[in-house]
Amino acid sequence: MKKNTHRTSSASADANAPYKLRLYVAGQTPRSMEAFSNLQKLCDEYLPGQYLIEVIDLMENPKLATEHQILALPTLVRRLPPPIKRVIGNLSNKDKFLVGMDLMQAS
Amino acid sequence: MPKNVTKKTLEKVRTGIDGLDEITHGGFPKGRPTLICGGPGCGKSLTGIEFLVRGATEFGEPGVLMTFEETRDDIKKNIASLGFDLDQLIRDRKIVVDYVKVDRQEIDENGEYDLEGLFIRLDYAIREIGARRVMLDTIESLFSGLSNEGILRAELRRLFGWLKEKGMSTVITAEQGEGMLTRQGLEEYVSDCVILLDHRIENQVSIRRLRVVKYRGTTHGTNEYPFLIDEEGISVLPITSIGLDHAASREKVSTGVPRLDLMLGGKGLYRGSSVLITGTAGTGKSTLSAAIANACCERGERCLYFAFEESRNQIIRNTESIGMNLERHVKKGLLHFFNARPSLHGLEMHLAIMHKRVSQLKPTMVIIDPISNFATGSAERDVHQMLIRLVDFLKMSSITSIFTNLTSTEMVRESTDMGISSIMDTWILLRDIEIWGERNRGIYVLKSRGAPHSNQIREFTISENGIDIRDVYLGPEGVLTGSARMAVEAREKAASLLRDQEMERRSAKLERKRLAMEAQIAAIRAEFEAESIEEGREMEIERDREQTLKTDRLKMGLSRWADVNANGGMHAIKGKS
Numbered sequence: 001m002k003k004n005t006h007r008t009s010s011a012s013a014d015a016n017a018p019y020k021l022r023l024y025v026a027g028q029t030p031r032s033m034e035a036f037s038n039l040q041k042l043c044d045e046y047l048p049g050q051y052l053i054e055v056i057d058l059m060e061n062p063k064l065a066t067e068h069q070i071l072a073l074p075t076l077v078r079r080l081p082p083p084i085k086r087v088i089g090n091l092s093n094k095d096k097f098l099v100g101m102d103l104m105q106a107s
Numbered sequence: 108m109p110k111n112v113t114k115k116t117l118e119k120v121r122t123g124i125d126g127l128d129e130i131t132h133g134g135f136p137k138g139r140p141t142l143i144c145g146g147p148g149c150g151k152s153l154t155g156i157e158f159l160v161r162g163a164t165e166f167g168e169p170g171v172l173m174t175f176e177e178t179r180d181d182i183k184k185n186i187a188s189l190g191f192d193l194d195q196l197i198r199d200r201k202i203v204v205d206y207v208k209v210d211r212q213e214i215d216e217n218g219e220y221d222l223e224g225l226f227i228r229l230d231y232a233i234r235e236i237g238a239r240r241v242m243l244d245t246i247e248s249l250f251s252g253l254s255n256e257g258i259l260r261a262e263l264r265r266l267f268g269w270l271k272e273k274g275m276s277t278v279i280t281a282e283q284g285e286g287m288l289t290r291q292g293l294e295e296y297v298s299d300c301v302i303l304l305d306h307r308i309e310n311q312v313s314i315r316r317l318r319v320v321k322y323r324g325t326t327h328g329t330n331e332y333p334f335l336i337d338e339e340g341i342s343v344l345p346i347t348s349i350g351l352d353h354a355a356s357r358e359k360v361s362t363g364v365p366r367l368d369l370m371l372g373g374k375g376l377y378r379g380s381s382v383l384i385t386g387t388a389g390t391g392k393s394t395l396s397a398a399i400a401n402a403c404c405e406r407g408e409r410c411l412y413f414a415f416e417e418s419r420n421q422i423i424r425n426t427e428s429i430g431m432n433l434e435r436h437v438k439k440g441l442l443h444f445f446n447a448r449p450s451l452h453g454l455e456m457h458l459a460i461m462h463k464r465v466s467q468l469k470p471t472m473v474i475i476d477p478i479s480n481f482a483t484g485s486a487e488r489d490v491h492q493m494l495i496r497l498v499d500f501l502k503m504s505s506i507t508s509i510f511t512n513l514t515s516t517e518m519v520r521e522s523t524d525m526g527i528s529s530i531m532d533t534w535i536l537l538r539d540i541e542i543w544g545e546r547n548r549g550i551y552v553l554k555s556r557g558a559p560h561s562n563q564i565r566e567f568t569i570s571e572n573g574i575d576i577r578d579v580y581l582g583p584e585g586v587l588t589g590s591a592r593m594a595v596e597a598r599e600k601a602a603s604l605l606r607d608q609e610m611e612r613r614s615a616k617l618e619r620k621r622l623a624m625e626a627q628i629a630a631i632r633a634e635f636e637a638e639s640i641e642e643g644r645e646m647e648i649e650r651d652r653e654q655t656l657k658t659d660r661l662k663m664g665l666s667r668w669a670d671v672n673a674n675g676g677m678h679a680i681k682g683k684s
Contacts, residue, residue: 065228091218
């Protein structure tokens with residue numbers, strides 16, 4: 001995560017990616033780093049080349065916390081494809097992530 | 108930031124809520140959280156909102172309202188109910204409202220998280236308007252929205268600590284739980300000040316009460332205080348905190364009935380004293396209180412008349428018929444009526460309403476007519492409590508108070524049902540005296556603290572000329588009133604007339620005797636005079652006759668040439684001829 005860079009994506013991702021994800025964090029805390037790396041790993045594994053991750057640091061843009069109804073951090077929002085999905089936490093549970101993103105049916 | 112650590116006394120911020128600042132001896136703890144808890148619909152949110160709005164509008168302390176349950180529109184309505192326009196407050200940068208949406212359906216939890224988002228939002232809002240006050244309404248909603256209780260508790264603890272560090276005077280509302288103050292045990296985290304609100308229904312009447320459960324490091328009132336929610340927000344009644352240290356005025360005010368003033372030791376009632384007027388039905392309690400009110404207004408003072416039995420117009424009409432014009436006092440703004448049925452509210456609500464009216468109007472006299480109706484539907488003890496509080500409050504404000512009380516039977520004439528006589532300074536008793544098939548009104552002063560008062564029963568009459576008090580007949584036939592009194596008086600008058608006539612007759616007789624006597628004397632004198640005249644005349648005749656005799660004899664002698672004896676007669680005759 002580079003400073004002032006809110007867009008990070010894997011090598012093959014572009015603006016037309018079907019999965020548009022947004023990760024809200026507050027500064028570069030260990031937990032937010034963890035969440036980001038977990039997310040990237042999972043996306044690379046299950047959504048290779050189909051995703052775009054936008055990281056929003058609320059420390060820099062606190063107004064967005066209210067505007068986007070952010071409560072817990074980190075928060076992952078799947079903006080596309082619809083419906084909008086919200087996941088909070090550091091995404092340490094792979095299965096939960098897959099279910100949450102509709103990539104796997106809950107067993 | 109926490110610079111008040113070294114200070115001995117806890118700094119407080121005024122809530123601006125009527126009465127609450129008195130109970131808490133100054134308000135909520137400054138820069139610290141206060142927990143307001145209670146059941147649903149008890150007025151928690153409104154209390155918090157009023158704290159914020161008053162802070163923003165009256166004390167120059169902008170506030171952040173973070174709501175978890177009510178949307179902005181709900182809040183807007185709430186604030187409007189206090190008479191403030193939320194949009195205007197927001198435009199003026201006095202209030203920020205942030206609605207935090209918590210919906211479990213929409214949130215999926217995966218791994219560790221914290222509530223930093225909440226902190227960022229709060230921090231941003233606080234900095235945006237330079238807030239000094241924060242309200243979190245109702246933060247417990249988080250427990251239903253997020254499942255990881257461990258994280259939640261740790262984060263709440265951190266949040267309250269953070270708010271303290273920021274020096275925010277914070278109000279946190281929470282739902283009351285089973286057997287505990289709050290459902291989630293928030294009182295563990297907020298240990299500075301906890302306020303419990305309660306909304307009960309007793310005898311189908313709603314009663315709201317407030318209690319300061321704890322207030323660390325400061326004294327506070329510990330009782331349950333009734334409170335009121337109306338168009339001006341919340342008012343708490345600090346009445347139970349009142350002691351007996353009120354000032355005692357030496358000034359006296361007239362009752363408007365000169366004879367009654369005399370009965371009360373000269374000039375009437377002490378200002379600020381409490382007066383009880385009791386009597387059975389129709390003895391003129393309301394009329395007397397109206398007269399007292401009238402006198403108060405004629406002095407140019409304000410009077411507040413709580414009428415629990417008659418309507419304002421009825422009182423005005425009725426008093427008009429006895430020559431009082433209360434309407435002009437109403438028009439001048441000196442006389443204020445407040446009508447309500449006693450059964451309309453609970454006792455404490457009544458008390459709260461009365462307290463509020465009195466505080467607003469600041470009258471010099473308050474009339475409560477009657478207090479007996481409060482007894483219907485309320486426990487006697489409660490009524491007693493309430494009246495003590497009311498009397499104390501009025502005395503505290505140096506307001507002369509008149510209470511009327513209807514006594515139901517002759518038996519309890521001198522013991523009021525609510526046992527309130529002991530807290531009254533003056534007790535005027537109106538009673539009816541039944542005699543000769545008619546009822547008349549009697550009045551006497553049963554007690555009057557600090558003034559010599561008449562121990563006499565007087566007759567109390569109400570006519571088109573107003574109230575008059577006159578002496579009752581006290582004679583060998585006992586205490587008489589009304590036509591009995593008049594009859595006895597008439598009889599006495601007749602008797603005295605008779606006596607007068609007798610006297611006259613006697614003196615006339617004497618006079619006649621005297622005249623007769625004088626006439627007799629005159630007659631005797633006349634007789635005597637007549638006799639003496641007669642006598643004189645006869646003596647004259649006799650003397651003449653003697654003379655004539657002498658002359659005749661002499662003549663005869665001369666004619667006879669007698670020288671009879673030289674008795675000189677001859678010479679005399681010679682000499683003479």
